[in-house]
Amino acid sequence: MGRFAPSPTGPLHLGSLYTALASYLDARRHNGLWLLRIDDLDTPRNADGASDAILRCLERFGLHWDGNVYFQIQHLEHYQQILATLQHQQWLYACRCSRKTLANTPIYPGYCREAGFVDDESSALRLKTQDRQIEFDDALQGFISQNLIREHGDFIVRRKDRIIAYQFAVVIDDYNQRINHVVRGADLLDSTAKQLYLQQLLGYPMPRYTHLPLIVDQQGNKLSKQTLAAPADDSHPESTMFLLLRLLRQNPPAELANAPAELQLQWAIAHWKPLALKKIRAIQPPIH
Ligand SMILES: [Zn+2]
CATH class of the missing domain: 3.40.50.620 (HUPs)
Incomplete structure (x- = not known):
């Protein structure tokens, strides 16, 4: 059981879509469910309409989640x-x-x-x-x-x-949603021990963790809404999907470059090799 948990502070940018894709591929590769959680507790930071925009964007890329969306604010x-x-x-x-x-x-x-x-x-x-x-x-x-x-x-x-x-x-949500495999950005690596400590206090099982390298800009800064990274381009999902698969070092075959995003996804589920990213903390997208 995997999950993606974006904050509704704005549209998804490339870095968050990359995390979404990796956790989706990992869940699907293991015939697992992929759940969606909206990390909306920090209410002053929530942007109007952002949750809907995130859901629509994921759908445009064929990243369909299982079950109902889990809104933290309801818990x-x-x-x-x-x-x-x-x-x-x-x-x-x-x-x-x-x-x-x-x-x-x-x-x-x-x-x-x-x-x-x-x-x-x-x-x-x-x-x-x-x-x-x-x-x-x-x-x-x-x-x-x-x-x-x-x-x-x-x-x-x-x-x-x-x-x-x-x-x-996050500890309570992962337990409530029975998440047993967490795939997320390496920016959260340093806070994972705090979460394990809480799990131990509460008697929860520990999920397995996969911390992905961060996508950084040419200056080495993490792409985020704060650094004004552009929203993910969902007008051409096929080219963005191909770029993401390359960033995830999955070596998608060139003939897939213009294939519909859903078809690329099918290929990527069948060929998912997260270990291509082993021990890497940061990667830069190619310059166009
Ligand atoms: Zn104090």
């Missing part, structure tokens, strides 16, 4: 319940540190851990981490081992503005 009560349980078990504490206080401390030093603050409008909730290694074997990036308390510190599961943190929601 707020469930996240709150689990937060309350963890709070009751004293895994969480209220943190009142300002952004300014923490500006020069990338690793949270635990200032509020023993302060006993009441959880109110001026506090975020942090999860207590432990001094032990969290380990996993990524299908492409290899063995990863992190000590959370030393490398990240206690981390936020609910922000000061009451928004549920990505790290927290």
Whole structure:
């Protein structure tokens, strides 16, 4: 069971479509389901109409998902319940540190851990981490081992503005949706240990992870809405699909270049070889 979980902050760009395609191919290659989740918890960032545009774009490329679309915002009560349980078990504490206080401390030093603050409008909730290694074997990036308390510190599961943190929601969603294979960008590699730690606390099984190399521009910056990467060109899905298969190093045969996207997909499912991307962290699209 695989999934694609875009944020509805704007249209899909090439980098997000590339992730969608890889997770789709991987699920289909293993005769698995491919689920779609809209990562819409960070409501101030959601753009009007973006969810619909994302769904239409995926359909244009023949990336048809299974079942109903899962909107995170419809599961707020469930996240709150689990937060309350963890709070009751004293895994969480209220943190009142300002952004300014923490500006020069990338690793949270635990200032509020023993302060006993009441959880109110001026506090975020942090999860207590432990001094032990969290380990996993990524299908492409290899063995990863992190000590959370030393490398990240206690981390936020609910922000000061009451928004549920990505790290927290994603673990619950993957479990709810029974995802057992996560294929996503290597920009999330560094936060995977936090998610494993939460899975362990909650008694959830660990999915298998495949972190794809990021598509970067000529300056080495990740393509994203922030860097104003152009929306994926869905007026010519066949040429975009061919480019994506080349970026995924799948070596599509030249005669497929002008074939309909659906036909290219059929070929790509049958020939899917994720290991062509082994140990690569970043790739650049060819210049036209
Ligand atoms: Zn604090």
